[in-house]
Amino acid sequence: MAGNSKQQQLSLRVYNTLQSLGCPLVDGLYLREAESIQELLCSPSLHRTDILKWICASICPSIREKFSTIRTTQNEDLIQELTRFGHEMMLCKANDQDLIKGLAPPLRQLVFLEQLLIIIQSDSSVPSRQNLSSGDESVKNEDLLGELMSQDHSADLDLLLNPTCNPWSAHIREHLIHTQSAHSKTNGNHSKPNDFINRSDQHSRLGSHGEEDLTEAIALLQSTQSTLEELRKECEFLQSHSSGSTAVLSACALKVAISDMSQLMTAFNHVYNTDFKGYCQRASPSLCSSTSVFQFVHQLLRTCNMELEALKQLSETSTSLTQTVRQLQTERRYWSKGEKRTLPNQLEELKNKYAVFLSPHQS
Known part of the structure; x- marks a missing residue:
């Protein structure tokens, strides 16, 4: 009983941490019971695998490229990649695929997930940390300068100081995006995280290909505006009528319907993978070898019905002749x-x- 209580507390803590970090895979799941949460986190399913992929990508964003190259049908390759990542983080063995698949004991799975989430929380460069003080901001700036001045990024520093730098390197761009995102959340600014990068890239682009990029940008804006206009026309039924009556399908009603459908799909996916998948993949039953007996009986019954029909017609004919005579x-x-x-x-x-x-x- 004590072990079950510890598992339930740990599953609640992991689930609450995922929600606080803004994991989109638990957004809209209104789970309150510890048994349901533990079943979601510790039972083999595609949803659990997607949650694990999100956690690993939050720790190491560059791993998203590897995930994108792995097809969904190649599940074994994905499991091997996640196992390798967990082994590099020194949280599991090199061949511990049962832990990744969700076949290990629940307590061990929950401890593994909690350790991964602790890494996300301790990493100051993760965008999910919303409460940043001015001291933390200065520490982040010092970390950025230290990273730029390191020997590994000496070439990036030359490109940064060069005004014709186009474009920013991938890892420097990612670090700047995270820094700008945290700064905008601290100051209450709702501008996009990419504005800082876009302004720098725009300055470098205008030096060489300003007119071409400006023409492409104008064409992109026009196509986007036309697409938005078409979407607005298709969504006119969501707006209020001119008579003052509310629309039949409001935005709030659609949100509730989408949330309900998402919960139903998640529940069906979980139940199908745990209970019904084995039944659906079973071979078809073999037919009985004595089917000829049933066929012979069917022919006899059909012949009997034909004879009874003939006797009925004969009786009707005899009655008709008797009446005529x-x-x-x-x-x-x-x-x-x-x-x-x-x-x-x-x-x-x-x-x-x-x-x-x-x-x-x-x-």
């Missing part, structure tokens, strides 16, 4: 001596006539 015997249809007579009477009269006619010759 009765009508011939009882109805008066034949004229004789000015009156209608029945067929038996007419035949009897003809019989008597032939008897009288033949009696002289017979004697």
Whole structure:
């Protein structure tokens, strides 16, 4: 019981840390029970793998390029890459793939995830840390200067001092983006993190290809404006009508519907991967070898039905003939001596006539 309580507390702590760091994969999941959270974090599923990918990419952003080259169908390559990353962080063994897949004991998985999240929280360059004081800002600036003055970035420093630097190198751009993002969040400025980089790049571009870049930028802005206009026309049903009545589908209602659909898809994906996937992949059942018996019985029943149908038609025909003969015997249809007579009477009269006619010759 104590072990389960510790696992539940640890799962809640990991889940709350993911939410505080702004992980988009837990955004919209309104999980409150520790059992559900532990099942999400410790059961094999694509959602758990995506969460682990996000954590590793937050620690080392350059690993996103490796993830993008791995196709979704090549799950083993992704597991190997995540295992290698965990081994480099000295948090697991080189062949500890069960821990990455979610097959290890839950307590060990939760400790592994918590250690990765501690690395994210301790890294001051991660954009998810929103509360930065002025002292932290100065420390970040000193770290940036130290990184620029290091021998590894001597070439980058020459490019930085050169006004024709176009473009910034990838790792320097990423570091500047993180620095500008943290600065804008501290000062309450809502400008985009890339503005600082864009201004520097714009100054360098205008020195060599100013007119071409300006033409491309104007064309891009025009195409973006036309696309936004088309989207606005398609979303007119979200706005209020001219009569004052609210729209049938409001933005709030759509957000609730999207959130519900996301939760349903996540729940179905989890249930399918844990419970129903094995049943869906089973082989089809083999047919019984005695199916010829059922086929023979079916043919016999069909023949019996045909005979019964023939007997029914024969009975109906016999009844119809009986009625016709009765009508011939009882109805008066034949004229004789000015009156209608029945067929038996007419035949009897003809019989008597032939008897009288033949009696002289017979004697």
